[in-house]
Amino acid sequence: MINTVDTIFAQSSNTGKSGVAIFRISGPNSIFAIDKLLKSNQVVKLKPRLMSFKKIYDPTTGDLIDHAMVVYFQSPSSFTGEDVVEIYTHGSIAISAMIIKSLLNLGIRLAEPGEFTKRAFINGKFDLTAAEGIADLIDAETSWQHKQAMQQVEGALADLYSSWRKQLLSVISLLEAYIDFPDEQIPNEVLNQVQTVVETLRSTIQNHLDDNRRGELLRSGIRLTILGEPNVGKSSLLNFLVQREIAITSEIPGTTRDIIEGHLDIGGYPIILQDTAGIRSSTKDVIEQEGIKRALQSAQNADIKIIMTDARSSLLSQELHDLIDDNTIIVINKIDLQNHAHTIDGLKISVTKKIGLKALLQAIEKLASTIAGSCESPCITNERHRYQLTLALSCLDKFNLNDDLVLATEDIRMAMRYLSMLTGKITVDEILGEIFSNFCIGK
Ligand code: GDP
Secondary structure (H helix, E strand, C coil), X not given: CCCCCCXXXXXXXXXXXXEEEEEEEECCCHHHHHHHHCCHHHCCCCCECCCEEEEEECCCCCCEEEEEEEEEECCCCCCCCCCEEEEEEXXXXXXXXXXXXXXXXXXXXXXXXXXXXXXXHHCCCCCHHHHHHHHHHHHCCCHHHHHHHHHHHCCHHHHHHHHHHHHHHHHHHHHHHHHCCCCCCCCHHHHHHHHXXXXXXXXXXXXHHCCCCHHHHHHHCEEEEEEECCCCCHHHHHHHHHCCXXXXXXXXXXXXXXXXXXXXXXXXXXXXXXXXXXXXXXXCCHHHHHHHHHHHHHHHHCCEEEEEEECCCCCCCHHHHCCCCCCEEEEEECCCCCCCCCCCCCEECECCCCECHHHHHHHHHHHHHHHHCXXXXXXXXXXXXXXXXXXXXXXXXXXXXXXXXXXXXXXXXXXXXHHHHHHCCCCHHHHHHHHHCCCCCCC
């Protein structure tokens, strides 16, 4: 257990008015702090993991602050691994201010962002990927984001990366025996075994990296851009999808000049929706031209494109036609009107008359699930993982048994180190291994 001298606290619930506010204290002085707040000289000691109903006082003035629920988690059986106390008060701004002031007066300091989780990691409660999973879980807004984060908290990535590390460890132990005896021929079966493990792991990591960033997309949101000529109903669709009027709709072409964004949940997938300026080549308006430029940029960065046209126009313009790819949904709007002239295939809808909108939502969900997957196997969820895995892979790519054995073993050791950095679990054995690997037997 690392001796983190400071005792920290934070309001763990949102600040402001609420039914209940939660304060968390962690560190060696947690018990001292709660004793002071409870005027505990007369009160029975708190039993670990047992919620008690208590009166909380300002230790300086002795004034009653609130009736509260208090629970104590004794080190190491707590979230952080330290002594932890949680206080549940009424969610009042005045009460929060009094508790914060009282704790500060007792020398308990405000926690930095993520400090409770950092202490839990340092105290070995979980690995780095699970810690990242906790942050993602708190940020999760949709059910698939929640599922992915929960898997990470449960250790899916930690287990995967640790199992790869173990395989490399077995390779090192096979090779190390021969390092100090260069005259001894490595038996063929050992060479084959080593080669198989390394090759298999190399392609496993490569496959894991070639995932089209589906985990990262699920975490950060799938970008969906609505494109089309002016006045086809793009802003009306955006407004329908986000269920509130965030884009101005009008019959005057060119009303949307910049990109308007909305966030929504379609079938559990986080969608970042963008409405763009209508694309038409005829405009002389400089501001509109800039809007069109931005619309085309947004199309470039989009994961899903909706290209919308008016049922009364026959063809898509060349600019729009050029943007169509596998992740495009073509939508023909205003089918409620007469004089249909369209000759292209697409989903027929009417935003104002609410026709075909369910089918459109289903089409978006289907594409989102193709792009962001369904979390069946654990996948990379952030750039840090991708970076470390790429480094590990480059070491395995370099590994060559025809090289000097010490150098070849070093490549494996480095690959292992990058995998360890992913989980943050670098064992003493590994450090000792690195320090003493240059010593020869007998020294
Ligand atoms: P944008 O320029 O592509 O963003 O188009 P808007 O959303 O501003 O819509 C242009 C006009 O078409 C507005 O007057 C809308 O009310 C109208 N509109 C949008 N969808 C439909 C539809 O399905 N049917 C009909 N009849 N009018 C629509």
